[in-house]
Structures are given as structure tokens and as C-alpha cells.
Amino acid sequence: MNPKEKDPAVHVREMTGESPATVFECIGVKGTLDNAIEMVRPRGQVVVVGVCMEPDQITPLKCIFKEVSVNFVLGYDPPDFDETIAALSSGRIKPQPMVTDVISVDQVPEMFEALRKPGGRAKVIVEFPH
Secondary structure, X not given: OOOOOOOHHHHHHHHHOOOOOEEXXXXXXXXXXXXXXXXXXXXXXXXXXXOOOOOOOOOHHHHHHHOOEEEEOOOOOHHHHHHHHHHHHHOOOOOHHHEEXXXXXXXXXXXXXXXXXXXOOOEEEEEOOX
């Protein structure tokens, strides 16, 4: 869903009938951490995966009143990769909806420039010649 068209918190509540117990902030854009805190249910958990490259701001009182846990993660362990690869190969995870672009190796520099700007890109696959 496009967060510019609809509030993600409202969309999740409409889909599930409740606020989520866990919210993963994977975007790393200023303001999305505060949005994740707003979205999570009382006594929920927000896991910060996205890397915001500028100072950001949250409202601590929201966390206090809701007793929200906020955890930051640095990376992944080898078992995480094993689990993901198994889920992809078994079909439990369908990655196709996340793929927005398929490019050649020659297009990598211009794609990096395009990814610097906000837009609709999510995951980019680079195809290598055989």
C-alpha cells in the first residue's frame, strides 16, 4: 500500500481488526519510527531495522503510556539467512510482489542514483550475463 494515499496504521487495523503486537520499521526515513510506535498495540514491540541517516525524533510519552519496547538490530546471523532461503525455496515467502525493478549490470550506477530519491522502488534484482 502507498502510505501517501492511506495511513498504514488504519490499513493494518482494517485488515486485521486490531493493532499489531510487533511492528518492524524497515524504511529508515525520518518520522517512520514515530509512526511505528503510534501503530503498535499497547505493550507491543517495535523492531528498528531501517537505517535513518539523519537525526530523527520520537515522542517518548507515547512509548511510556503504551509500555512499548523499542529494539534496534544491526544485522543478521547465518541462521537468519538459512531460514529465509528455506522459506523462499519452499514457497512460504513469495518475493515477487516486492520486486519493482529487474536491471542489467550496466544499469547499476544509474539505479543507485535513482534509489537516492524517494519513490516506488522496493527491491531491485540485478541480472548477470550467463
